[in-house]
Amino acid sequence: MKRSHLAAAAAAVLVLASAACSGEGGGADGPIKVGSINGITGLFQTPEVPQAVKAVFDEVNAAGGIGGRKLELISKDDAMNPQRSTEAAIELIESEEVVALVGSSSAVDCGLNRATYSNAGIVSVPAIGVDPACFTSPNIAPVNPGPFKLLTAMLYYASETLKHDKVCMFYTTLPGSGGGIDAAIKEWSDLTGKTLTVKDTSVGQGDPTPYLVKAKGAGCQAVLYNAQVGPWFAQAKTQGMQDVDFIMGANSYTDANAEVIPEGMNAYAGTEWQPYTDETLPGNDRWARVVDGSKIQKTAFSQGAVMAADVFVQVLKTVKGPITRASVTEAFKTMRPIDYPMVGTPYVFGPGEAHNPIEGSRFVKVQDRKWQVLPEDFIVPGRK
Template structure:
């Protein structure tokens, strides 16, 4: 393990592949220590909305367990604690204080609708970094101490719009946006404006009035019907999109839907019966594709630890891998300060076949390392995902990083 620990170097790609292999297989080890780590633990924490994203921290835990079993970091195991933020700012702020009080050196794989917005300042004040598993709100992509493993909904919205209008050739695209707050609304608006600037197209209709847990989408669907939409982009999470598409069927609206990565799960596909295609840009390479090989190690680790295979689990897995990569560059005692210094001193990105863009923390005041997506679809009247590809890369399709509102 320690032999393969220098993943950050000239031969980054090769090294990462080695890390991936060794990280999962405790029995084969990396050649060095293959006995379980028993030293003083290194504490790591995460804040997650467990009702929305239970798999992300489970995936992190799976990676860490394997890492500890094969010797940990110089004999020190990683001790991982997850705090439920209940998607409530008050609980989230409390959990942040709790995590800091526990002596965590970093936050890894946090997955939440609001963690970044509530706590980014706390992280900066306490010189701790967060390797977000699933970052949602704009502050995950616009602040100095947070770097997510995922693309985030704003890149997703851009990518799905670009895919819809340019690759699939849909005209008259309409948008249903759940803004959460003005910051989220502004970030979606930035993405939509960037899409318009790149493609010269505009939305036929946009509705920013969706709320979380809305009881009925009848009104929104009726409004869509009266605007002759050729396709509908919706930024809600899986369960809500299911309900929305159900209401669309009820009212006889059968146009393609362009949805975000949170819908990418087998459960979503099973709950759907719709008379038109549903397209989605997956944030990581498509695990439902039987021909895909980039997810082999991930799938093995998830299966070994009984973690459901979803894109949130992919995000958590990658965040854990990135953490280990940085950890192994830390000089001397691993503390909050030394880890943060190592993260900010990072100059060479980590690559992983699950994403098309290499990941880096580095010194910047904002971080959006991951900006690539792999198109998948549910063909009309089917209930399973079909892999389409190829990678949509942010730099190639004209993506502009989200700016802090």
């Protein structure tokens, strides 16, 4: 071979090697780097989430890793700050060269970084999807139903399980969530042929009396509600609304909220995973073992973290050949559905432009100031 041809060949090899290092993420040796963007400080704090993901990875590493390679979690705290969230995504992709993002729990990540993930050809499997962008992006697929699929399930539970004709909604609408709420209501209406008796999405943090008076006057039998729990139920009891079924979302499913609901009130909550307050439920034994072993706080968010990590490990084991960003993305885009007992439907990423694979909810009710799991299994709208 002539010297010019040798030089050209060498240059080509260098270009390909450079592309593999900068664009692929990962390599044949060393740890498999995995990124995550979480709220550790700021308004939306979920420190237990990266702790639980790491606990799963530690478990895998103790058993020999993946093909002899260790899993390394690199979590960035965005403090719910848009600039920090954007910088965190770029650092993870370009500097750390992670092969995927797993177990993110940021309230702003999806909306800010969806294009970045698509352009980089990297997948994100959040533990907690919050805003609509988490469920309408080609390279993001959370392991939770999210607030809008959950809302459809709550409406369906009110009308089809509790058999109420007059279902009402009194919600605080966050910026950017109005379209998701409308889509959830439409999905329920299309399935049931029913419409809301009252829809009020202007509820604030002040005196709830005007909203409760409005609900009572409209004869609401079930009220979906998502603002402050204590003042709302205290005033509802004053208004004599003990015969109304109040249904709240997963964010209200906490021990602290159960303790402030007055006796005699009908307070329900929809959960995104198996109710975490009952460790005997399918899948919860696995989650409890992981978080107990690492002394991590038991929350629904940590359930999502364990599930995201478990799903990632299961898909990673299907990769043939080198584990790189491209091969991991391909594995998720072509994966078979995974039945995971903590949720109502199988998890699958797939090739689509939007992903909301987990649907349905289990419901809990306050009894004696504690949450009690109701006997129905997951309520998945439209499923018999």
